[in-house]
Amino acid sequence: MTLTVAIVGRPNVGKSTLFNRLVGKRLALVDDTPGVTRDRREGEGRLFDLRFRLFDTAGLEDVQDESLEGRMRRQSELAIEEADLVLLMVDARTGLTSTDEIFADQLRRSERPVVVLANKCEGRAAEAGLLEAYSLGLGDPVAFSAEHGLGLEDLYDHLKTAEEAKAAEAGEVVAEPGEKEPDVLQFAVVGRPNVGKSTLINRLLGEERLLTGPEAGITRDSISVEWTYNDRPIRLIDTAGMRRKARVSEKLEKLAVADALRAVQYAHVVILLLDAEEGLERQDLTIANHTIEEGRALVIAINKWDVVKDRDAVIAGVRDRLQRSLPQVKGIPVVTVSGLKGRNLDGLLDAAIDAYDVWNTKVATPDLNRWLHEVEAAHPPPMAHGRRNRLKYISQPKARPPTFTLFCAQPKDLPDSYLRYLENELRHDFELPGTPIRFLLRKSRNPYA
Known part of the structure; x- marks a missing residue:
């Protein structure tokens, strides 16, 4: 049993x-500009010993049409319907x-329990407003x-x-603390504005x-939604569209992009959504490169496939651009x-889960060292100061992403080209496609020192 609260x-x-x-946490964007929040944002609220499901909503506007404000209002009304x-x-x-009074009347008709919070009461200037709030007829503010x-x-x-009333109505018992919950896979959907995230x-x-x-740029906050696919709990994160840095001038858009970048940082798998009619643009590559630098698993999804005419050319162009621009x-x-x-959505989710599993791969140390001796024998590293730069030992201290510690005689003299050779062989031999791989170079001890 979880209490649901809507603000x-x-x-x-x-x-x-x-x-x-x-x-x-600073999950929701906050700014003096009215109307920053547009979607329903959901989070786990905590107040002292209470835990509850919490909705932040868009500012209520007195409109009922199909405008952006009208659609925002309907999202807020859906949150009210779900709330306890x-x-x-x-x-x-x-x-x-007058807007406060209109929505107070609407809440009275909804028959939902309501608490009026007279905000910004930290000074004497708010005393009159606090007294006015009694006139809403929703109890003591x-x-x-x-x-x-x-x-x-x-x-x-x-x-x-409210929690006690819900428990009494449902006749439920709260689960004992300490029960282990399954891991939640975090998938962030990112891309340029208006690609369909x-x-x-x-x-x-x-x-x-x-x-x-x-309208382009509707999403501002990164909105996370809990969901289940094939019995696996998943947190889907919608993010603001990310334009080229030179084109971002407004403060709100900068905050939204920073929020999207944080979503990438904490995601397990990043789904980069492309517009099929535009292909893989320079900004898409920037987002993909940032994802790889953050060590996240990456899946490319080409959206709006139903309107593409020359499909072979589009997918070949995307693959060729990836090969040239992200060879690492x-x-x-x-x-x-x-x-x-709604086409091939199962295929997308299966690809994302496969990418997550690869991202979590851990290879046994004996297997790694047998592999290291074979690849070194096939292609020895370049000489260092006239002496052979021997590779002594390799282990994998962590996954997410797969990270390998390599001990060798002269780590500073091991060129990047040789590390790329080792990385490509690792991908091929241990089936690690498309995931970032990290190498930590360490100097092996000299037994005669």
Whole structure:
């Protein structure tokens, strides 16, 4: 049994600040600009001994059409429908607005338990706004400050009451702490703006979970969604479109791109989504190279495959560009999909899981050293200062990505070309296609020293 809590309110009242405080991380982008949050963002909230599922939502606008604001409002309404408790946040400093009153009326009709948080109550300027909040007819408002932590004890009491009510209604028993949960695979979907990342994830989930539309750059925050595929728990992470650095000028876009890069850093597998009609662009290669430098497994997905005419030419062009521009990582999986039509999505997920398994590969030390003697005999390293630079020993201290420690007589004199030879042989002999490989060079001890 998990309590579900949704934070709602008009734009720029401090919803994302509260979300970040309760999840204990700066997951949601925060800025003075109204309307930063657009999608439902989900996280694990924590307050003292309570644990709960938490939604951050877009600022509520009084629109019902098919505009971006209208679609954002529907995402917020879906969060309210899922919630066991709704936190309606108002700005006590500016006082109530007609928009606050409209949505308070909507929440009364929803029959969901509601707590009014009068935010920004850390000074006397907020006293009038706090008193105004009583007029919403949703019970006593909580004097609150998301930024400074004022009112958290009162919020805890409301959350505890809601948790106990849900447990009594469901007749469930909370699981004992310490039960081991299966590992969650983290897949980050990245790419340039408007290549179809959110549409692809919605199709995988089978619901309109993420905001989509013809406008480029709708997604700003990196939104993670828990999901299960073939009994394997997966966390899908949607990210903001990443343009070339020279074209990024607005502060919000810089924050969104930085958030997307963090998603890459913490992902297990990165799915780089391409537009089939545009192919593998320079910016795509920049994103792929960053993924490899971060040591993440990489899968290339060519989207919008349903509209491509010369398919052989497109896929040959992508593979050729990968071969020329990323020769250090051979065998990166390339999968063709259509997020809009839902084609070959199982193939994409299977490729991502295979890439994850390769990324986790651990090779036994005896096998590695037998391999090392064979490759050294077939192609010895270059001489160092007129003497043979012998390779003595190899081990794999870690996976994720596969990392190998190589002991040799003169590690500083072992050229990069020879390391590439060893890497290519490792990939071929131990079946490690498309995953980053790391070498740590160490000087072997001289037994006569």
